[in-house]
Amino acid sequence: MKLENHEPPVCHAGEDEGDELFVPPLNFAMVDHGVFRSGFPDTDNFDFLQTLGLRSIICLCPEPYPQANVEFLNANGIRLFQFGIDGSKEPFVNIPADMIREALKVVLDKRNHPLLIHCKRGKHRTGCLVGCLRKLQRWCLTSIFDEYQRFAAAKARVSDLRFIESFHICSFRQPQPLFHAQRVDE
Numbered sequence: 001m002k003l004e005n006h007e008p009p010v011c012h013a014g015e016d017e018g019d020e021l022f023v024p025p026l027n028f029a030m031v032d033h034g035v036f037r038s039g040f041p042d043t044d045n046f047d048f049l050q051t052l053g054l055r056s057i058i059c060l061c062p063e064p065y066p067q068a069n070v071e072f073l074n075a076n077g078i079r080l081f082q083f084g085i086d087g088s089k090e091p092f093v094n095i096p097a098d099m100i101r102e103a104l105k106v107v108l109d110k111r112n113h114p115l116l117i118h119c120k121r122g123k124h125r126t127g128c129l130v131g132c133l134r135k136l137q138r139w140c141l142t143s144i145f146d147e148y149q150r151f152a153a154a155k156a157r158v159s160d161l162r163f164i165e166s167f168h169i170c171s172f173r174q175p176q177p178l179f180h181a182q183r184v185d186e
Contacts, residue, residue, distance in 0.1 A: 022048040027122030027151055031130055032137075034113030037151075039122035046072050049116070054078050056112040058103055060085045060125040081106045085125050095128055095163045101171070103129050104136065108172075123152045124160055131164035136172055141165060 025048075026039030040061065041049055055078060059065060062084030065073075073080055083099045106112055107129070119125035127148045134144040144164060149156050 020047060022051060024048045025118065025122070027126075029151075031117070031133070034110070034115065035107060035133075036114070036116045037122055037126050037130055038116060038118045039126075040118055040120050041069065041116075042066075043068050043072075050076060052114050052116070054114050054116055056081060056106065056115040058083065058106055058115065058117045058129070060103070060117070060119040060129065062086060079112070081112075085119070087120055087125060095125075095160070097163075097167060100129055100132055100167065104132060104172070107133055108136075123155055124157055127151055128160050128163055131160075132167045132169070135164065135167060135169050 023044050024038065025041040025045045028036065028038040028048075031037050036052065038045075040059075049072075054076070057073065057078055057080050059080060059082045061082075065080060065082065070080075072078075081103070083103045085096060085099055086094065103117075107115060107117065117126050117129055131144045131148050134147065141164075145161055148161065148164070152160070
């Protein structure tokens with residue numbers, strides 16, 4: 001199945017014709033409990049994003065955040081963490097490991113959840129950050145690369161995969177799961 005140029009599904013608030021539509025951003029998905037990923041949200045996505053109860057957004061684009069988005073964040077009490085990673089293409093792509101580390105610290109801090117990670121299309125920069133998170137979660141590289149490929153599709157970059165593979169997680173202490181299962185005694 002090819003996901004490139006895939007239009008996200010439109011969620012209906014109800015069956016009646018006058019009901020509100022909830023449109024997720026491009027490439028929207030749940031990463032883990034309280035952590036989501038997507039392409040750059042626009043005004044059509046704001047109603048959907050409100051349903052998530054977000055506390056934080058990580059933007060991986062260097063451009064100034066659009067005024068409409070800033071107003072949405074302010075109106076909903078959402079904190080913006082912006083890590084300006086250039087989205088240039090191979091072979092000159094330079095993914096700054098220090099920025100990925102700082103962004104991971106934000107993701108790992110449960111006080112920031114629920115949280116949305118996004119870049120322009122939700123493919124490369126977002127894929128690198130999520131791939132590094134998966135390494136911290138002790139996923140095998142094959143599974144990490146499979147997940148990256150599902151979102152990047154035909155636009156997958158070997159340099160991104162190399163970055164994820166060589167990213168050192170030793171500076172992070174063993175992360176706790178993003179969610180905690182409770183034991184129920186019978």
